[in-house]
Amino acid sequence: MFNLSKSEIFRGKHDFNAVHNRGRSFANHALVILIVKDERYNGKVGFAAGKKLGGAVIRNRVKRLMREAYRLNKNSLRRDCGIILVGRKFLVTAKFKDAQKAFLDLCKRAKLLLKSNQTADAIYFSTL
RNA sequence: ACAGGUAGGAGAGGCAAUCGCGGGGGAAUUUUCCCACGAGGAAAGUCCGGACUCCACAGAGCAGCGUGCCGGAUAACGUCCGGUGAGAGUAAUCUUAAAGAAAGUGUCACAGAAAAGAAAACCGCUUGGUAAGAUUGCAAGAUUAAGAGAUUGCAAGAUUACAAGUAAGGAUGAAAAGGCAGGGUAAGAGCCUACCAGCGGUUGAGUAAUCAGCCGGCUUGAUAAACCUCACGCGGAGCAAAACUAAAUAGGAAAGGGUUGAGGUUGCUCGCUGACCUUUCGGGUAAGUUGCUAGACUUGGGCGGCAACGUUCAAGCAAGAUAAAUGAUUGCCAUUAACAGAAUCCGGCUUAUUGACUGCCUGUCAAC
RNA sequence: GUGCUCGUAGUCCAACGGAUAAGACGUAAGCCUCCGGAGCUUGAAAUGUGGGUUCGACUCCCGCCGAGCACA
Numbered sequence: 088m089f090n091l092s093k094s095e096i097f098r099g100k101h102d103f104n105a106v107h108n109r110g111r112s113f114a115n116h117a118l119v120i121l122i123v124k125d126e127r128y129n130g131k132v133g134f135a136a137g138k139k140l141g142g143a144v145i146r147n148r149v150k151r152l153m154r155e156a157y158r159l160n161k162n163s164l165r166r167d168c169g170i171i172l173v174g175r176k177f178l179v180t181a182k183f184k185d186a187q188k189a190f191l192d193l194c195k196r197a198k199l200l201l202k203s204n205q206t207a208d209a210i211y212f213s214t215l
Numbered sequence: 216a217c218a219g220g221u222a223g224g225a226g227a228g229g230c231a232a233u234c235g236c237g238g239g240g241g242a243a244u245u246u247u248c249c250c251a252c253g254a255g256g257a258a259a260g261u262c263c264g265g266a267c268u269c270c271a272c273a274g275a276g277c278a279g280c281g282u283g284c285c286g287g288a289u290a291a292c293g294u295c296c297g298g299u300g301a302g303a304g305u306a307a308u309c310u311u312a313a314a315g316a317a318a319g320u321g322u323c324a325c326a327g328a329a330a331a332g333a334a335a336a337c338c339g340c341u342u343g344g345u346a347a348g349a350u351u352g353c354a355a356g357a358u359u360a361a362g363a364g365a366u367u368g369c370a371a372g373a374u375u376a377c378a379a380g381u382a383a384g385g386a387u388g389a390a391a392a393g394g395c396a397g398g399g400u401a402a403g404a405g406c407c408u409a410c411c412a413g414c415g416g417u418u419g420a421g422u423a424a425u426c427a428g429c430c431g432g433c434u435u436g437a438u439a440a441a442c443c444u445c446a447c448g449c450g451g452a453g454c455a456a457a458a459c460u461a462a463a464u465a466g467g468a469a470a471g472g473g474u475u476g477a478g479g480u481u482g483c484u485c486g487c488u489g490a491c492c493u494u495u496c497g498g499g500u501a502a503g504u505u506g507c508u509a510g511a512c513u514u515g516g517g518c519g520g521c522a523a524c525g526u527u528c529a530a531g532c533a534a535g536a537u538a539a540a541u542g543a544u545u546g547c548c549a550u551u552a553a554c555a556g557a558a559u560c561c562g563g564c565u566u567a568u569u570g571a572c573u574g575c576c577u578g579u580c581a582a583c
Numbered sequence: 584g585u586g587c588u589c590g591u592a593g594u595c596c597a598a599c600g601g602a603u604a605a606g607a608c609g610u611a612a613g614c615c616u617c618c619g620g621a622g623c624u625u626g627a628a629a630u631g632u633g634g635g636u637u638c639g640a641c642u643c644c645c646g647c648c649g650a651g652c653a654c655a
Contacts, residue, residue: 143556151542
């Protein structure tokens with residue numbers, strides 16, 4: 088249910104450039120979302136963290152936070168587009184709950200959420 | 216007890232549950248389940264040294280670069296260990312690119328007399344008596360009534376100029392051609408002597424750097440992290456190395472050069488190799504597999520060595536990704552805790568770093 | 584992975600091993616003006632950082648920090 092395997096994540100310069108050039112962007116203090124509406128992508132996602140944020144440890148942490156937020160909520164998102172998440176400085180010191188909240192807010196603004204579904208938290212706790 | 220020095224290990228989360236990630240193994244058989252494993256002391260900087268791969272299994276000379284007290288360790292090193300000299304500290308201890316300045320060249324600002332040929336005389340000191348000469352003494356003596364006394368000669372002579380000697384003293388400077396004391400001298404000077412420093416020789420100790428003793432002559436600025444000399448070392452490129460498989464209109468086209476030798480082999484000259492190379496135009500790929508982790512390996516013990524380390528025995532297998540794997544939530548216990556993420560692999564160096572801990576040593580104070 | 588270059592006032596730049604670190608623009612104060620501008624005068628302001636060599640270091644050497652470039 089909450090798997091996120093390699094085949095669902097963008098690989099290579101080619102895909103990143105394509106989304107970056109054609110996509111629409113939404114941003115808040117924590118992260119930036121780039122979206123391209125294309126059914127071929129089938130809900131693939133990419134994670135990025137620039138060198139400005141810090142060293143390898145910090146960039147890894149930012150990417151992990153974003154991936155966890157995406158993984159736990161991906162069933163309530165639309166699947167007919169490709170997404171790239173770019174980390175911002177807030178995530179360096181943020182806790183997971185704050186990161187997830189920021190992510191969901193941004194998804195609402197980008198109209199990525201499926202209306203009929205329960206909230207992500209409800210799904211999460213029902214599996215426990 | 217306080218202060219300091221030094222060596223060292225460990226390096227902040229642990230346990231349980233749930234959801235996930237990476238490659239591996241197994242079961243199942245087409246997408247699931249199970250199992251164990253999964254970042255560091257610096258993984259970093261890329262500052263050195265190797266292994267490995269390809270180019271002659273790696274060649275010669277010059278150039279270039281690096282290292283630089285001595286001995287040892289090591290695969291190797293610019294690393295480490297032990298020792299010597301020099302410097303710092305009351306001491307424990309620490310620091311040290313520490314060969315050669317008598318092969319040659321360069322530089323040494325300002326100041327100062329002089330800054331590198333044993334050179335140089337500004338002040339000072341001494342001698343000469345060459346020149347000038349205030350003044351003093353003695354003698355002669357124009358003029359004069361006398362007092363006075365021009366002038367001349369001889370002697371002494373402050374002082375000035377000149378000549379010569381002198382580097383002990385002053386002044387300048389970071390540095391002034393050994394230091395200090397005595398003798399010596401016209402005044403001075405290694406001119407002579409003792410001690411110290413340095414130089415050369417020699418004897419002894421030590422593998423050696425070096426140390427100690429004796430003798431000798433009598434003294435040589437600093438800088439080589441300036442050029443340089445000497446000794447030693449270094450062939451080049453790097454896992455995007457290298458090999459294989461596949462795909463792409465696809466072993467493309469044009470011009471130029473080429474077995475009378477293209478290109479490669481860091482720069483040049485040789486030597487070696489031996490068929491492609493360069494530019495332009497047009498068009499693409501940038502995918503997979505191997506390399507890829509069992510090794511100068513890890514842990515523990517014995518033996519040798521002051522030590523670095525070597526050797527031997529036993530046990531063990533411990534990441535292998537490729538937009539690149541360690542995270543999230545809850546509970547309990549600790550506690551609010553650093554720097555930080557493998558990318559072919561090892562040995563070092565350097566830098567970043569929380570709160571503590573352990574061993575040994577030194578100094579001061581107190582008590583016995 | 585490999586190789587190379589560069590760090591000097593707020594900015595752009597100079598500077599043989601000899602210092603009080605030069606210049607331009609900007610900036611501060613004053614003069615001038617009814618006010619401002621222009622002009623004139625006078626200032627302030629720097630060697631990325633820690634060591635070493637040297638009598639003396641922006642300069643030479645070593646270690647860090649930062650910036651940039653090139654190749655595969």
